[in-house]
Amino acid sequence: MPKNNLINNLLYFFFLGFLLTAVAAFRAYSSIAIGLIVVTSFIYNKTTTGAWFNKSLCNLYMFFCSLFFLLQIIPIAYTDNIAQSWRHIEVKSALLFIPLCFFSCRYLNKDRFHALMKPYVFMLVIILTWCLGISFIKYHYHQAPVYIFFYHELLLDLGHHAIQFSILVYAGLIFLLQEITLGRYVVNKAIHFSLLAFLIGALFLLSSKLVICFMLCSLVYYAIIEGRKNVKTRWAITAVAVAGITISSLILFTKNPISYRFNDIMHSNMHVMEQKKFEPRFYFNGVAFRLLQWRFVKEITQEHRAWVMGVTPAHAQLLLNQKYVEANMYAGRPGTPDHGYQDFNTHNEWLESFLQTGIIGLLTFFGICFSMIAMAIQQKSRTLWAIVLLVLAYSFQEAVFETQYGLVVFLFLPLFFYFGEKSAEKQ
Structure with missing residues (x-):
């Protein structure tokens, strides 16, 4: 019993530490807290059930998150930009670790x-x-x-x-x-x-x-x-x-x-979808810029015949930057931190998934979203529905898997509210 109380207290402390450091933008500490939660969760499950692995690990949400992460690893076998590939793997490892925080115990x-x-x-x-x-x-x-x-x-x-x-x-x-x-x-x-x-x-x-x-x-x-x-x-x-x-x-x-x-x-200027060249001073608001991304992604996938597997996570941004240059979009000022539109991603996770990993990645991301909706339907919780609908809507205006806190709001918050509605008896 004292051992279980210690593990309970540790898990509470680690969850609280993650929430507080996420709010305060202490990124390194947030990552450490996630790792500590995962390790302690496996120990908690071992002490309470006698097994290291919880049965709830076998579910569609974990499957699609793991598959999406696998799609980040596969291109290492044939890409010529290993360093950038590893950066994507490092960031998107949250696709494995965040769900493990909840499903492992x-x-x-x-x-x-x-x-x-x-x-x-x-x-x-x-x-x-x-x-x-x-x-x-x-x-x-x-x-x-x-x-x-x-x-x-x-x-x-x-x-x-x-x-x-x-x-x-x-x-x-x-x-x-x-x-x-x-x-x-x-x-x-x-x-x-x-x-x-x-x-x-x-x-x-x-x-x-x-x-x-x-x-x-x-x-x-x-x-x-x-x-x-x-x-x-x-x-x-x-x-x-x-x-x-x-x-x-x-x-x-x-x-x-x-x-x-x-x-x-x-x-919003809807003609940007057809215009090939722009003046560097041309202003794109949020809607116009995102409309332009649809055209760029279509052109890139056609030019590289990458409909099925995408252009790989390592090359997606490089090819987008080339499109910005070809369209004569503002490229910042050399020698300063101002890079203009260079290094701007698609600002849409559906487009980003398709560009990086093709139809397979797009369908996998759809699977993650579908699983999230299924959890909301199962739980019948107002707060969970509000969070799920918000993060799904956000995925259409931001590439949520490209940043640490994008992954946090898209993965951690829905799972946190989902399990937060469960009673001890139902678990």
């Missing part, structure tokens, strides 16, 4: 999930407060523009990607909303709603169009279900929902850094 359940999410939410608030403090110092004492409080600039000193960090914040937000429906509060009602308001405000400052849309839908959805359940608070909830929508409308339909990001979509 039956540790995580509702109670432990709840115990982990409380400090996670407070860590989000602490980190965001620190970022706001740094931005205020820059604005007040160094005459930085007001944009220092928004989007990537807000997280500049932290080193996080604004959209990926927004998804981490949304995970905390959806947890707080779900707790309200269960009649539970972090510390007390006042602190709980203060945390909720702070995270809502933070998501507006982070200015991710996708996450803001999910946040507004979540607020309306939870207001409706809570209003139906509790007649006494229906008018209060309706007032809060109307106030939230009104404030959001004022933010989105007036001139400010947040509305600028939404309005930018409306000025």
